[in-house]
Amino acid sequence: MTEPAQDRSLLLHDLFDRQALRHPDKVAVRDQHGELTYARTAQQAERLAALLRQRCPQPGARIGLHLRRGTQLVVAMLAVLRGGHTYVPLDPAYPARRLLFTAQDADLALVLSDQPLPAELTALPVLRLDAPAPPTAQAPAPARPVDPGTPAYVIYTSGSTGRPKGVPVPHRNVAALIRACEPRCETGPEDVWTLFHSYAFDFSVWEIWGALLSGATLVVVPPEVAASPQATLDLLAREGVTVFNVVPSVFRHLARTAPSRRTAVPSALRYVIFGGESIDVRDIRDWRAALGRGTRFVNTYGITESTVFVTLRPLTDEELDREPDTTGQAAFASDLGEPLDGWQLRVVDEHGADIQPGRTGEILVLGAGIAAGYLDMPQLTAERFPLLPDADGTIRRHYRSGDLARLLPDGTYCYAGRADDQVKVNGHRIELGEVEARLREAPGIRDLAVVCALSRLGEPQLTAFYTPADPSAPDHAPTAQPPSPDQLRSHARLVLPAHMVPTRFVPLPELPINPSGKTDRRALADLDTTRPRR
Known part of the structure; x- marks a missing residue:
């Protein structure tokens, strides 16, 4: 099996350290309680990493993060990666039974927490980061080399069977994602991003590492603010946010609230990047009518198993200004766009053959972002990550998405729903x-x-x-x-x-x-x- 060449020197914590050397005094992450510069974030992460090397001396441990959204979440992620380990989100907002399943399925070696664990999790080894005196290592522990193929995180995604599936995603996949997206979105150190979503949702991977690996500032949005359209719009304006990532169903509430605003508008906002659901162009038009035309909108298609994004599709002014048809819908809204550099997308029929124009088939993804499979689920991995010949006959790992797309005569692939949305009545x-x-x-x-x-x-x-x-x-x-x-x-x-x-x-x-x-x-x-x- 031949995979695309990868730069094996790229690790997430190394890429962060490069930004810390370039911009040591720049704010890396800010929450409602304070902020950390790039240099300070790196220092705190290294101190915690030294402690983790003592607590978990063997590299490759899976470490749960049971933390509030804030600056210390980013510190903990970097510390786990520096220690050669893998972080597993345990968002305290999730039900305790779901957290217990995740902890047991991932066989966690340790949990980092800033609050008491739910009763269901008290048997787990825990390191509290909210102690009066922050924990420190008794003696410096040497750093270990980390392979880019080491999983950076395991995120659990729901399945049609009702049993969540752990998806381990290596450093090199995330590095490839950031490298492929930066030129498409033209982001850089001058930008201000938000961490708007739960860190147990893979959209947050793009929010966190897209910001920090480009030298930008990451503003952590408290859950209670994210739940309020008015408070969210206020935060976007107050913080001068330039890159905002959001799922369409949440953006709809923001677009509805925008016309009634009487305070500052988010005039600095350069990009709204959609993910996770199909968009409704009417919401974007509502936003532009209320807040102006200074923001660019980008639609994405992606899957946890392919490292967040597979394709990007910028929406042009000409498309958004076009007179809506009688239904108010727009065909370009379902256009999947172009795959990221290093990613490939195929759409095949039930026999595995690439579909012809006018037909609908299942989306297969291959390339730089494909995970190796599901955690400790070999049978499902073999089913959903098959080894198949690509267009030139080379055998490569594909991911069967379960999503459907229709091929138009002009070569455009349009999203057409889920294959497992099929029911029998x-x-x-x-x-x-x-x-x-x-x-x-x-x-x-x-x-x-x-x-x-x-x-x-x-x-x-x-x-x-x-x-x-x-x-x-x-x-x-x-x-x-x-x-x-x-x-x-x-x-x-x-x-x-x-x-x-x-x-x-x-x-x-x-x-x-x-x-x-x-x-x-x-x-x-x-x-x-x-x-x-x-």
């Missing part, structure tokens, strides 16, 4: 993504998700949960009043075969989101089984 195979796409065409719809759950008789049925649009929003005609369930059902019958029309239509003020900021379909399914039938 009354003998018919139904793609939930297709049902959602057609229902979103109805006027007056802002957001919508379709789930399949069991009826009281134990039979599968589709339920559409939706949030009504604000008729006063710039991209919606004043006559587009929010539809009632009966009106949306009538629309569905016009655009979908009878077997694809949901049984129930439920308006909600907002769709629930999970800790990663994505639509929480499991919560909707639970809601569907507990709501009184109407």
Whole structure:
């Protein structure tokens, strides 16, 4: 098997140290309690790394991070990497049972924490970083050489089976990601980034290392601020944020809040980079109408198993200014864009052959960002990370994403939903993504998700949960009043075969989101089984 050549000298902590030498007095990370310069961050990380070398003398240990979002989180990450170890996020905001599963599955050697552990985790060895006297090593311990193939982190991603899967991602993958993205986004030391997401969500990998490895300043957004659109907009303006990474469902709330602002606007914002979900161009147009045209918007497609991003797709002014069609949707919003340098994307049919224009197939990814597999799950690794011939016949590791794309006649790949969104109702195979796409065409719809759950008789049925649009929003005609369930059902019958029309239509003020900021379909399914039938 032949893999792309990699610069084996690139390690995340070494790359950080290069920035510390260039900009020792520049602020590296800031939270609501204080800030650390690059030099100070490096010094604190080295002191903690020396202690970790004593506590975990054998390199390659997996160390849990049970820490609040703040400056010490970055210090701890760097310390773990300097010690030749791998960090495993244990976000305190996650349920204790999920943290226990992660800790046991990852076989943690140690947990770094700044607060008492949940009762479920008290049996784990722990090093408290919030002690009155910060812990220090009794004697200096020599640094160890670290191979770029050593996993930098293990992030757990949910699976269709309901059992989370650990994805170990090596240093060299993250270094390749930053190297590939920097010229595309033109970021550098003058930028101010946010850590907006949970560090247990892989989008944070780009936020943290994209900022710190380019010499920029990373502003940690407290969870309570991230939960408030008004507070988030205030922070973006106050901190002079220039690079903001966000999932579309959260950006939607920011775009809705922006027109009502009476305080400073985030005028320094150069980039909004989307990830994790499909975008709605109407939200971007709402933002531009309220806050101006100074911000550039970039859509991404990515997967935890391929190191955050696979492709980037800048959205141009010409596209965003184009008159929306009758549905308010825009075809370019689903354009996957170009793969990053070192990444490759293929779309294949059920026989493994590359698809032809007009067809839909599964997205396979190969190249610099592909992880080696799942942690201690060899059977699933073999299934999802197969060794296949690429276009020139070379056998290489691919990742089967489970995502679908359609090839247009001009060679553009457009995202087409999840393969595992397919359900079977009354003998018919139904793609939930297709049902959602057609229902979103109805006027007056802002957001919508379709789930399949069991009826009281134990039979599968589709339920559409939706949030009504604000008729006063710039991209919606004043006559587009929010539809009632009966009106949306009538629309569905016009655009979908009878077997694809949901049984129930439920308006909600907002769709629930999970800790990663994505639509929480499991919560909707639970809601569907507990709501009184109407």
